[in-house]
Amino acid sequence: MEDPNSTPMIEVTGLTKYYGDFPAIEDINFTVGKGEVLGFLGPNGAGKTTAMRILTGFMPPTHGSVKIAGLDVVDDSLEVRKHIGYLPETVPLYTEMSVEDYLAFMGGIRGMDSKWLKRRIDDVIAICRLEEYQNTLIGKLSKGYRQRTGIAQAILHEPDVLIMDEPTVGIDPIQVVETRNLIKGFGGDQTVILSTHILPEVSMVCSRVIIIHEGQVVAIDRPDNLSERLRATEKLEVDIRGPASAVMPAIRNMEGVLEVNRVDRDGVGIYLIETPHGADLRERISNLVHERGWGLLRLQPIQMSLEEIFLRLTDMEPGTK
């Protein structure tokens, strides 16, 4: 998965965080190469924010370690923080400051000298298209512009690693597209980690995806591989009234059937039939049921959308991983 030529910018080993007895994340391992855009994907409460907070040095892990640019986030915290640009989930802004003052302050506490800072403020205001609002109080900005200000702050000091927690939540669709394009532009020089629960975003922006569920890594792969892997099969859900002992082998022996699972509900068997991509068995199944004199109650093809892939992975259903 990892490009062998790239040096790992981020190395996460056995990362575990407990809140009291509750494990927020458990034994997470991954590495990210320079210039990669990595997506953290998972439902709310999966542990994405916790993982990011540890990565940024906001809080220490219970076990395990994180190395950024070869430095440990706990032992060399101060040094590591210089390499990181961070956009937390709730965009942290001083509402009574103007965009420009805010950026100047953020640059100041990151130890940027005035010349560099001045140049970068102009740069990020242009990149994030905040020209019209640079002297506006942040409190008066709309959500989308606040988000941009947050991103501007994160990239201000040209960090090697950019960590963004749900950067496109709560802004309008046009701004979402703009933000994604912005993020896509960062890859190359910068290593980006972003979290999201929006699937298409991942395939649009990220070069690699980590799916986290209940604090554990469910899958790490390139987004196209991931969908390929899970889209390779199609599913049919069929309700048949008839003796399971006869129906099961009959279906299993049909050409093109990869796998059959049966659930019983009120004497009716619900069969989940997996077929290769493109094979349509509906007609043949209905014929089969008719020939044998069973009852066909329902026949429904199940489309595997990205959402379902995600759900399937996070449901940890056996045989789907």
Added chain:
Amino acid sequence: MKNTTTIAWKEIKIYFVSPMAYIIMAVYSALAAYYFVTSVSGVLPEATIRGFIFPSTLIFTLLSPILTMRLLSEEQKLGTLELLMTSPVRDYEIILGKFIASMASLLSILIPTLYLVLILTWFGSPDMGPILSGYIGLILYGMATLSVGIFASSLSGNQIVAAVLAMGVLLILSIIDLASTYLTGTVADMVMHISLTNHLESFARGVIDTHDIVYYFVFTSFMLFLTIRSLESRRWR
């Protein structure tokens, strides 16, 4: 150090842009003037500022928490604390910056009262010693109250909670010496020493006692230390 001044400067700018700065300035000026006038127009008028030094203890108990309540509470509420704590800034630099900013706001409410001193020199010939020591005492007393306010502000994301908590603590600390009349021996002594107001008395009389200076500095340092600890503890939650 640069980080500290950056943070202090940011707070000072925000404070002096807000109407709060001027309201507090006006309130304190008015109260100080009132106490000053009642003291210099008494039966035996003295050319001193003692008239408003003692009432200031109660006024500071109420004003300091208002000056400091937003310093850390708001950072918690806005989420900017997370940003500060993931920036290459040490925790103590954050607290020190905030503290310096609060000292600036304290000075801003004391400076306007200097016209009272001008009035004294205009109409009489005041002894400048006690006036100077009085102001030093007020600054030290104010510093201690601000440190309590900052600590309270680190405990809650709600500014009102932070302010009320600080007011409560300060009230207890400033009236605790009254309890010494009911106590005897070492306990009474200890209570007298803990009291914030007790240490202000000699300053008002024109005596600068190292003990009192040390008390205020130790008290303030301890409170700021607790604040730094409170900030650090957020990392472990």
